Amino acid sequence: QSVLTQPPSASGIPGQTVTISCSGGSSDIGSNYVCWYQQLPGTAPKLLIYRNNQRPSGVPARFSGSKAGTSASLAISGLRSEDEAEYFCATWDGRGGVFGGGTKLTVL
């Protein structure tokens, strides 16, 4: 059971905006930066968002992150078929890193 709670699945149609939530507590999300990873089938995870809302170079502006209190969200606007993947949130809990359970995004 993951420390951070994510919905197991999400879906949307091309062009739509989808939001994935990540819920934690005061000792993890509440006290640390949140990041988000995208994992396409059969590949290694890729960093999408770091420090709550920062995008590494090369990540499209369609991906955005936010954090409020002990929860965080990843928004994907202008949904595309290639966004179909699993998304994981992550943060630190004082001792080490923690991941969310992952959200499988389906593009209908």
Next chain:
Amino acid sequence: EVKLLQSGAEVKKPGESLKISCKGSGYNFTKYWIGWVRQMPGKGLEWMGIIDPEDSDTRYSLSFQGQVTISVDESITTAYLQWDSLRASDTAIYYCARGGQQIVNEAFDIWGQGTMVTVSS
């Protein structure tokens, strides 16, 4: 180009030992933490531990403390993950990833390709 290149797939028997590797290139290896992440078949990501290549300061998740050993050889810019006695439940893909620049709780910005470890009698 910044890269982490992991060693190849392994098939082992329960009770055997194993050491897998992760070689960094294209950046100053000693300046960035290196972490290890487990992904069991069909499951999510699990944070295992992280090491500072500069002084070998190592932090383990409680779930993996005492179960694995993380080490580094900075002379060959390589990090390692090892088991003394494997179990079937260690079957998984193991990823190494580059962490923060001298900051332990940063995101992993570069990932290795993963090493598949299969433990079966």
